[in-house]
Amino acid sequence: MSLDDNELPQTEDEWRVRLTPEEFHVLREAGTERPWTGEYVDTKTQGVYHCRACGLELFSSDTKFDSNCGWPSFDDAIPGRVKEIEDRSLGMARTEIRCARCNSHLGHVFHGEGFTPKDTRHCVNSVSIKLEPR
């Protein structure tokens, strides 16, 4: 289900025709879905979450935990698959996370909240990811 490198869209117009309007808004315009509305908020199904845009494997269900924040939360990403970018929008210093392959927006990462031993929360929009059940 992963796109080959030569199939990756090169322009935002090419992404726009591949994605639904909501997917495009979140993945390519760094939008945020409303809390508690995403399809994976409470999902416990075992499997691997792929980038909704390009299909790259990003998160294992083994790292998903209940954060009660309204978005799917993972305390780790598959190594090298998620890149972090400083985000100073909304008057806050946050760290945006994007797919390392297609540069699509996933959500934000937070540290020091104490949810899990890894002390990290990748707060991800459901619409940015696709679960492939194990």
Ligand SMILES: [Zn+2]
């Ligand atoms: Zn991607």
